[in-house]
Amino acid sequence: MGEHQRLKQLILGEELAELNAHAERVAALESDQAALPQRLPGLLQRAQRGDGRQRLAQALKTPVSDALAVAVRSQRQSIVELLFPVIGPAIRKAIAEAMRDFNENFNRALESSFTLRGLRWRLESWRTGLPYAQVVMRHAMHYRLDHLFLIDRDSGLVLSRVSAPELPDLDADAIAGMLTAIGDFVRDSVGSGEDGGSLDSASVGEHLVWVLSGPRANLAAFIRGAPPPALRTLLRERLEQIHLTLDDAQAAPTSEHEAEIRDSLNLQQIESSVLAEEASAPTGLPARRWPLLLFLLVVLAALSVWAWRERQWQQQLAAVSHTLANWPGLHLDKVEDLGGRRVRVVGLVDAAAEAPLPAIRAQLPADAAVELDLRGYLSTEDAVVARRARAALAPPADVNLTVHDGVLSLAGAADAAWVAQAPTRAERVAGVTAVDVARLHAVEDAHAALLAEWQQLATALPLLRVHFVRELEQRDAAELPALLHSVERLAALAPRLQRQLVLQCHGHNDEPGSNATNRSLRERRARWLCEQLQPAGIGPDRRVIAGAADDDAAVDERAASLRLAPAPTEGE
Known part of the structure; x- marks a missing residue:
């Protein structure tokens, strides 16, 4: 150590030690500041534990809000670009919800087209002359009048205001100033003269704002939903009534007129008047009502006659099918309706069977055309075999011929030649399995044969x-x-x-x-x-x-x- 340093230490002494300690602390602080960016995330995480989360949020609330406000004013485009990924999905979600509600209303309208409510709406459409879609929209998409503001045209001050009871109060002066400023901007920017342009409507959030202009005051209506055109007409009439009430010499209504003005702005009365006006609206088609009704009656009568005739025709076809299904010697495949009162019968028929055509025509209308598509076959039904046997044997009137289960029975009296040939000829008849001639007698002993048959029948009768x-x-x-x-x-x-x-x-x-x-x-x-x-x-x-x-x-x-x-x- 040199003499200079030793002299400095002797002179300064304790002050020099204190300066060295301060220098060490400054170096430590600079080191901590340099390491703060790396340590800050960990510090924030530790600060959110327990009660520290609430204290941290309270401490950052004001500076973050101020910083965001400054950023919005100075870097608006950057904020928009940053919020676009959030605003875009939100807008799309809102549009999707609105379209979903519209689709549900529209689907309900379609589903109710043939329900009692749908028929009632169609009757209303026919009665009022309005399109059915407009009637559906009027019933499905409701509206509500939330706020009315009467604003002085020159000063922009609120002369009177009315809001729905369940809604919170709005800042009437701010709304009046906003609408006045926007109206002046529209008039100055796009208007061609003093009265060249004015604000007519605008959208504020979920509200539709109608602005109706008058010489002394403007009427601003905040509407939720889809209002009918009749509401605008009624609001303009109320604005005209208010102008009649205002004193010509004053810019604001007097106390004696204030109650009358508020009565003109009564929301419930306005909505009731709109409903009454829509209910009493004249029909759009007064001259066409009776022709349309007559046409509908004619169509209904024609449909009723057609349905009745079609039902009768189907019943007649069913009766024909039942008759032919039980017709001896006929096997029915189908009775085909060819349309235009034409019928085709398809099946099989025995040549010895009775012709079915007369029975078919007897059960159908006189103008019906019947086509028979019948192919031949050999039937073994007793009735058909009996007809075939009568045609082959030609029995005399005194001979009774019956067939039961294929057994041909001949009873009665006939000449000897016919009696001798009958068994042989009967065996040749198709469908005959056996021949019974026990009660068949020759004509030479006719009375004895008949008497013997009587005795035989009388003896067998009690059994x-x-x-x-x-x-x-x-x-x-x-x-x-x-x-x-x-x-x-x-x-x-x-x-x-x-x-x-x-x-x-x-x-x-x-x-x-x-x-x-x-x-x-x-x-x-x-x-x-x-x-x-x-x-x-x-x-x-x-x-x-x-x-x-x-x-x-x-x-x-x-x-x-x-x-x-x-x-x-x-x-x-």
Whole structure:
């Protein structure tokens, strides 16, 4: 150490040590300041822990707001570019929401086109003469009048204001100044003269602002939604009433006129007046109403007649199909409707079957055209086989020819030659599986043959019973036709043998019981059987109910039977 340094240390002493300490602290602060950018994120993260988050937000609120305001004023384009990624999606989202609401309203309108509400709207459209779309929009897109401001035209001061009760108050003076300034700008910028241009409407947020100009004052209306054109007309009428109320010598309304002006600006009265005006609007098509109504009635009547005729036609085709499906010797494939009252019947038909065309025409209108597309086939139905056998054998009038399950039965009297050839010829008939000629006799012994047949039928008649499951419910539907066939043959033989045919109807039961119960059951079954004889030509004078005559009858089975009643013969 030199003498100079030693002298400095002796002179300064403690001051020199303090200066060195300060220099070290300054160096440490400079080092901390240089490292602050790297340490700041960590410090901010630690500051947001616990209660520090609230204190940090409170401390940064004012400087951040001031900095943002300065940046917006000085670097507006930069702020717009920075906010564009945020504002763009927000705008698109708002537009999407609006379009979604519109689509929902429009879809509801389409869905309700044929509902009760849609028909009511269509009736309103027809009654008022307005397009249906306009009626739908008027009902689907509602509007609301939120604020009305009466603004002095020269000074821009608010003369009167009315707002909906549930809405917060707006700064009327600021709004009036804004609208006045914008109106002056429009008039000065785009107007060609003193009255060359004025502000008519503007959009402020979700509100549509209508500005109606007058010589003394302007009326500004803040509207939410889609207002009808009638609202603007009514607001202009109210503005004209207000100008009549204003005192010509003053720029503001007097106290005596203030109540009248506020009454003219009553929101509820204005909306009610708009609804009343729309309801009482004249019809757009008064001269066309009755022709349109007449046309609709004619169309409705024509459609009704067509629907009725079409229904009748389908019922007639169904009846034809049912008839042909049960036609002996005909196999029906389909009944085809060719349109224009033309029908084609497709199927198979036996040559021996009865022609179906007359039956078809009887069930269709006279102007119907019937086309038969029928191919031949061989039917084995009993009715068709019987027709084929009659055509082949040509039996005499006294010979009864029947076919049952392919068995051809011949009964009656004929000349010996025909009787001799009948079995052989009958076996050749298509569909005949067996021939029964036991009751067929030659004409030489005709009376004896008929008498033998009578005796045979009379003996077999009591054995041909109609059995029941219970009460009068038949067990076998084929038993009654077989019994009636024998009765018909007896009825045919009676006049030829000069006999009187009287039948006794008997009822039977198989369960013992009281005499009264058995008698009642037998009597009901006997009466039922007698009633079935009427179609066979056996009238009430030729049948006797004998079901309850014998209380001691043997209990055998649930059935009903017939017997020949004793009667004197004629000619014997």
